[in-house]
Structure formats: structure tokens, C-alpha cells
Amino acid sequence: MGGYAALYWAGFRRQSRYVASLTVGIAANVFFGIIRSALFVTLYRQRDQVAGLDITAVLTYVWILQVVFGVVFISWIWEFADSVRSGDFAAELVRPGAVLGRLLAVDLGRSSFALATRGLPQLVVAGIVLDLRLPTTPPGVVMLALSLALCAVAASELRFLFGSLAFWTPDYRGWWTMLFGFLWFTGGFLVPVEFFPGALRWIGEYGPLSGLLAMPVRVATGRGAASALAVQACWVLIAAAACHAVMATAERRMVIHGG
């Protein structure tokens, strides 16, 4: 376990070196946060409550979105897939410990840094300036922290699953572009999942992508926080099993070229 913790901290420290990219990331997040806030403030002049959400809940959604955005859509998305393609990944196979565990530990370390420095400060500032619905009791705060941590794990697993396409096809970047639009939309990154019609709403609220944004928002606003955490944990475990199965197959399949 100590080895994985060391890798986690190595990932965390590595990401802390990219100060300029962090500043730009924060600037972009804040800008889009302001645009989205303005949009929903305008919309809620026409209605008080829509699909069970009032303006406070939706503004909380907007700023939780800004927090998790830098954790889900990160800049190093291609590193793993590219290393599989170039063959550099072979070095990973001879290192001690489980390959998957090591990869996830480093990735999680890097995204934890993004969460702590790029995401959370924005939420704090937005919470001071705007009327958001954030937990004020210690158990509520702990649950939100847990939910954001589960979001980071789910995002790492998702990235691994996408990246592992490189074991099978050289067109993995194409597949990622192809799937990105669906992920972006069904994850609720364009419009809150509560606004989806019919069955699509159910998929958005409880489906495999719900742990990225929809569930953290529910935990933050205190709408069935405990059950939201349970659903999130379930999807993290299912995704972990999927990652494990994919890694086991890929390890047998991988052919290393060169000397």
C-alpha cells in the first residue's frame, strides 16, 4: 500500500509544477462559470422551480461543474494511450505491484492536485459571492468531500478505459472524439440531467456517468446525499472491475515491437 501512496504523492507533486496551466485552467473555469451563472439567473427570472431545481440548486450545479471539470477533462488524457502505442508502456509491465493500481494511483494524485487547487477554491469563492446551497454541518462537508473523491476515482477509471482502446486500435483518438460529445451531454455538463426528458433523465441521474457531476451536485445540495453516495460507490466498483478485466486481457494481448 505504501508504494501506491508514494505514487499518489508523486502524481500530486508532478502536477504542482504546471503553474501556468493551472492559472489558465482557473481563468477558463471562472469565465465559463460566470457565463453559465448569468444564463441560469436569466432563465430563473421566468420560473421559480424547474424539474425540482430552484435557482440556488442550479447555481450550485454550475459551480460544482466548474470544480469537477478540471478533474474529469484533464490535459494529460493521451499520456497513457500514447505510451501504449509507442511501446513505452512495456516498462510499466516489469515494475513491481499491480499495473492498474500504479496507473490509477499516479492519475489520481494528479487529478487530486487539480481538485484541491483549481476546483475547491472556486467553489469557496463562488459560495461567498453567490447564494449557493452547500453543506454547513461537519457530516455534510465530509459527505461532499467523499463524493468529490469518488468523482475523481470514477474519472481516473473512465480515462483508463478510454486509454486502453490503444491496446486494440491505433484510432483511439478518433474514438475518443466520437464518444466525447455523448459523454459531455449525458454527463450533464451542458444542461443539468434533471432537465433531460423521460428515460434519458433516469440514465443521467443514475447511469454510469452520474458519479461525475450529477451525484456530487445532489450531495452538495443535500437531496438524498447518502443514497447518492451509495450509487456513486457502486459505479466506482463496477468500473474498477471493468478496468481490471480490460487490463488482464490487454496484458495478454500486448505485443511489444523493437529491441
Place this chain on the structure above:
Amino acid sequence: MGSPYGALAGAKLRSLASSPRLLMLRSAGDVVIVAMEALAPLLLVSRFGSIAGWSGPEVVMLIGVARTGEGLALIVGRGIDPNTFGDTVRLGRFDQILTRPVSPLLWLLTSDVELRFVFRAVAGAGVVLWSAHSLGVLSPGTAAVLAAAAVSSAVFVLSTLVIGAAMTFRTVEGSDFALLLSNGGMGLAAFPLEVYSSALRLIFTFLVPVGLCVYVPVLTVLDRDGPGLLGPGLLPLLPIVLGVFGGLSLLAWRRGIRHYESTGS
């Protein structure tokens, strides 16, 4: 376009043709992204009745114009986008370009032609056509205004990329701020400017003229007035303001090159 640039673009196109499946997947992905983005305001309008008084198809027209312009710009803009150009400078490859008897900017624009963005432009145009048709405003006159809007948006995006590339000569990461200008501007222009505060509206109409490229032409086509100063009457200002913005970006590029002292080894 002189022959070396045509030859460069041709070579890049042939290399893209060698992996048709990748191109197909990425192009389809671009179409999906535009479609999903156009779906968002329709969902919002179905829940709220309108967005600041705009119907679903009216907002979709804004998104369509913005994405068509962005697609057109990125077909040639890849060579100067912050990620690609940052590497070109950092790895010392820009020195090689400077030694060639060509215009460095035209070289960069033609050597990295990206066909997938044709599909983003086509998807954007499709979205515009759908909205114009369902609003019953499609005519040769409005089509001309919308086409001019898309081309202006393309010039806007290219100008921000040129500004970003010029900044790259000073700091490799700083240019990401230019990307924020074009992405952020496009994101902002995807909704009617009534949504934003008067300060934001002013900045993104006259200083960063994305509002003039997208919002004002759509106002003209829909024959409606915007808040404050904004209205179809501003359309004649578009070529002037955009010309100044584009001119300043070229000026920044020239100053950047003069300032450039080589990197890499």
C-alpha cells in the same frame, strides 16, 4: 495562394487520406459535438419557455453560426493553435521555418490543414439552415448575412490564434490565454447577449468582437433589437471593428517574430 502553400496543403491532405478511419471517426465526433450543443438550448427552452425571450431555433442559430466559423478557422488554424505552436517553438522547429523563403504565418496555416473541421463547419451550417428554415427566415438576403457572419467568426477565431501564437514567442504557456479568448468568446456567443451584464456585452462586442460577428448578424436576420446599443444597425461596423482586431493580431505577430530569440538546441 502561391504554389509552395498549395503544395504544402496538398501534402497534408494526402497524409490525412492515408488514415481514412481516423478522419471519419473524428469528423463524426465533431458533428456529434455540434448536435449536442444545439440540443442544449432546445431542452432549456422546453423547460423555461424561452431564453431571454429567444425561442429554441433562434438560439440554435447563434450556436450554428459560431461553430461554422470556428470550424472554418480551425481547418487552417491547427498550425498556430497554442498546443501545436507551443511545441513548434519549444522544440526549435520554428527556426527551420524562418530559414525558408516563405511567409512563416502562411507556412504554418497551410502545412497543418485539418480536414475534420470541415465537418464541424458543415454541421454548424446544417444547424443554421435548420433553424432558418424552421423560423421561416431563409432567403438569399439572410443567407448572405449568415454566410458573412460565419466568415467573420472564422476571421475572429484565426485572429485570436495569431495573438496567441505571438504571445508564445514570450512565454510558451501564456498563449493558452488566447485559446480562452476564442473558446470563451465562442461559448459566450452561443447564447443571446441579453443574458449577460452590460459590461460583458460591451467588451465582447467592441473589444473582443465576437458579439459583432455572431450576435449582431443573427439579430439582423431575425429582425429584432438587442439590449442597449445592440441592434441590426451595428452590422456596418462589423468589417471595421473586425479589421482592426485582425490588424492588431498581425501587428502582434510581427512584433513577436522580431522579439523571438530561438529556443531548443
